[in-house]
Amino acid sequence: MPDAPLPVARSVADLRAQVAAWKAAGETAAMVPTMGALHDGHLSLVRLARQHADRVVASVFVNPTQFGPNEDFDRYPRNEAGDAALLASAGCDLLYAPTVSEMYPQGFSTTVTVTGVSEPLDGAARPGHFAGVATVVSKLLLQCGADVAVFGEKDYQQLQVIRRLVRDLDIPVRIVGGPTGRAEDGLALSSRNAYLTDAERAAAPALPQALRAAAERLRAGARVADVEAEAIASLQAAGFGKVDYVEVRGAEDLARLGPDSATTPARILAAAFLGKTRLIDNMPV
């Protein structure tokens, strides 16, 4: 028997009515914010959310304010019917799919910004990106009122920015990070992988391979600057074009590691172009 169609809320009022009904029945709720074009990585976050709450809401909203003027907002993949079917199969209870005008009505004029953790890496490469993310995530969390929200470690800097703003603004929600889903050859699952040509897709696993090799070299005591330079060289040898960054940073605040930081938990993060497609990945060190 096919799954029943997934209920869809298109307004804040409808979303809140459903969550309030669950809470009135004594149930907890988790939210999984996404931009749609869902893949197994997203579905693993939905399944993780189910472990933390009785009910799961997934949002699908391609947020215009987190795309730069020359980025891929217009061509970002959209497939609501396919997304809804995948969410239902993963045990999601509600799809929240607001319109742009529901999220940003006439006169909208508020921005949430996070200094520090949002400034290096993608914050430097994509000006305004994390202000767009911080603002829309604040709104989604406050619209939903979920007890828990799940975000993927694939967007590791985003996860740390969200942890910071939730703590700083006292948003009453618990943030849970979910591990990066990967293809069998190691490539991190991403909606943007759909942009890759066959040749680019074949070259793409060089990114996680470079990060894994770098993490091993660091654990063996190699110098950070050497390891970063080697990783960049290996990406370029594999056919990557512009490398926005390959950097080792503190795992929580994403600050540069000082000379005495050998025992600080660290993360290696990278962003690089393969053809016109910008791929990101990261790993613990």
Place this chain on the structure above:
Amino acid sequence: MPDAPLPVARSVADLRAQVAAWKAAGETAAMVPTMGALHDGHLSLVRLARQHADRVVASVFVNPTQFGPNEDFDRYPRNEAGDAALLASAGCDLLYAPTVSEMYPQGFSTTVTVTGVSEPLDGAARPGHFAGVATVVSKLLLQCGADVAVFGEKDYQQLQVIRRLVRDLDIPVRIVGGPTGRAEDGLALSSRNAYLTDAERAAAPALPQALRAAAERLRAGARVADVEAEAIASLQAAGFGKVDYVEVRGAEDLARLGPDSATTPARILAAAFLGKTRLIDNMPV
């Protein structure tokens, strides 16, 4: 019999525990954020809050981030015991008085900014002021989780900034504005009136008198620019020093009024110094 001492919460956890207990008992809660040094204007907001909810929390927090480097943060009046007694007499149920480190712990790095309504008037005269206000009010509202929050019309631009950010960030609270409390001679009640010398206090009612006269002239059809200039002249004649602004603006967005705006609800707002003390006031037109 004297009133029982007012319970005081000093941490977010204690505040939330009390509000959660009320909600579990089916009671609603209202919040009245203040910077302390309470006067009858504040107490009228507490009484108004009681009309909107079963329980009332007043917060007292002198927020450092909304004071400029040359403003009066250090000498701003503080009198918690006196404030607590006044709040209890007005029917407040809980005083929330967090420390600066409870509000802004190590690593704090998030700011809420509002464009448009926060930019003219006090936004121009006090750079950074409304970002400080928007951030701390977002935090207080999310810490408390009240159903309703009451702010005075005395700080009229602040009230409009707060209405805007609550709507934009989808903070689940209803904002209620309370009318400005006034002394018998018309001076708006303000904690900063305590700074005035006797002579300054005697001159201060010229501010509401100038605004009332201006509103009457506008209703009689006088030109906005003429009325603003006359009000400034009358303040200077009464002994005021620097006049930061006397301006007629749209009542909601505080935009300049266009030539066809005779039917737009408007507000006249002023800020001017009497000696070292900066007074503000406003009235509907």
